[in-house]
Amino acid sequence: MASIFTRIVNGEIPSYKVAESELCYAFLDINPLAKGHTLVIPKKEVDYLFDVEDELYAELMLFAKRVGKAIEKVVPCERIGVTVIGLEVPHAHVHLIPINALNDMNFAKPKVQMSSDELKTLASAIAETFV
Numbered sequence: 001m002a003s004i005f006t007r008i009v010n011g012e013i014p015s016y017k018v019a020e021s022e023l024c025y026a027f028l029d030i031n032p033l034a035k036g037h038t039l040v041i042p043k044k045e046v047d048y049l050f051d052v053e054d055e056l057y058a059e060l061m062l063f064a065k066r067v068g069k070a071i072e073k074v075v076p077c078e079r080i081g082v083t084v085i086g087l088e089v090p091h092a093h094v095h096l097i098p099i100n101a102l103n104d105m106n107f108a109k110p111k112v113q114m115s116s117d118e119l120k121t122l123a124s125a126i127a128e129t130f131v
């Protein structure tokens with residue numbers, strides 16, 4: 001069965017899209033650790049990041065860098081934290097999280113509540129800044 005992220009890429013499930021390339025897709029995390037928390041994925045469904053073939057892996061990381069640069073222009077923060085977990089969704093993804101302190105990367109802390117309108121507006125602002 002297709003992963004939830006493949007279904008997002010295929011438009012079967014809606015997402016707050018931030019950026020897209022031929023091979024990669026970026027969208028806001030639905031349950032964000034911070035405003036601007038974004039997931040960057042290869043469109044090709046591979047469970048474990050380190051099983052992604054080298055060329056696509058490099059493309060994914062370069063794409064994530066461009067997305068991170070766009071996020072930091074829109075969301076005030078010290079920098080963008082980057083992490084990979086993958087215990088919940090078996091489709092490789094990189095978390096990009098605006099942070100100001102170490103604890104901002106703590107996935108055990110309460111998530112930020114954002115309305116659909118807020119997520120939509122934020123995704124559009126990042127998308128407009130993405131180059």
Ligand code: 5GP
Pocket residue numbers: 004015016027028029030031032039084085086087088089090
């Ligand atoms: P991980 O697999 O890295 O442990 O966590 C998966 C992440 O994907 C979580 O931060 C979760 O909030 C996010 N997530 C799970 N399902 C969806 C979804 O349907 N849409 C979006 N935008 N994010 C999701």
